[in-house]
Amino acid sequence: MKLENKKQLVAKVLKIGKGRVIFNTTRLNEIKEAITRQDIKDLTSTGAILVKEKAGRRKIVKRKTRRRVGSVKKKVNTRKKDYILLTRKLRAYLKNLKEKGKMTNEEFIQLRKEIRAKSFRSLAHMKEKIHEEKKWKH
Numbered sequence: 001m002k003l004e005n006k007k008q009l010v011a012k013v014l015k016i017g018k019g020r021v022i023f024n025t026t027r028l029n030e031i032k033e034a035i036t037r038q039d040i041k042d043l044t045s046t047g048a049i050l051v052k053e054k055a056g057r058r059k060i061v062k063r064k065t066r067r068r069v070g071s072v073k074k075k076v077n078t079r080k081k082d083y084i085l086l087t088r089k090l091r092a093y094l095k096n097l098k099e100k101g102k103m104t105n106e107e108f109i110q111l112r113k114e115i116r117a118k119s120f121r122s123l124a125h126m127k128e129k130i131h132e133e134k135k136w137k138h
Contacts (some may be wrong), residue, residue, distance in 0.1 A: 006031055010049055041102045055064055066089040083118070090115045 003023060012016045023031050027048040043049045065071060091112065098108045101124050111130070120126040 003028070003031065006034070009037075010040050010044075013040045014044065014051065016051060020052040020054075022052060024048045024050065086120075086122070087115055089123055090120060093123060093126070 006019045007018050007023075010021045014021075023048065027043075030048055031043060034043055041050065044051070092105075094108060094111055094115070097103050100104075103111075111126075114120065115126075120129065
């Protein structure tokens, strides 16, 4: 006895999956004769057709992360990077001034040494110092 189509009909009527439909083996003749939706609903209420419970899923418990050598996140120190960026900017500006002929080689060398010694906070600070000392012809 093949009841695959009946199973499909039951699944459609009850709005469940075919895998959840179970037929009571002692009442297979009644199930075989059921044609309408109402017949199937009646058989479900009398217990000839059973519906399996929905299969849930296990809850996965997250492991606690341990604080050890590989997982310690330290704040990155950016002092070296900041120094490099500022130095390159200042040196490029100096080079540009020298190429335009607005400063002598001695002044250029002196300012390069000051850049190396971190005497300037920014390009604006260096420009201000240069203007104060009148080291270049304007």
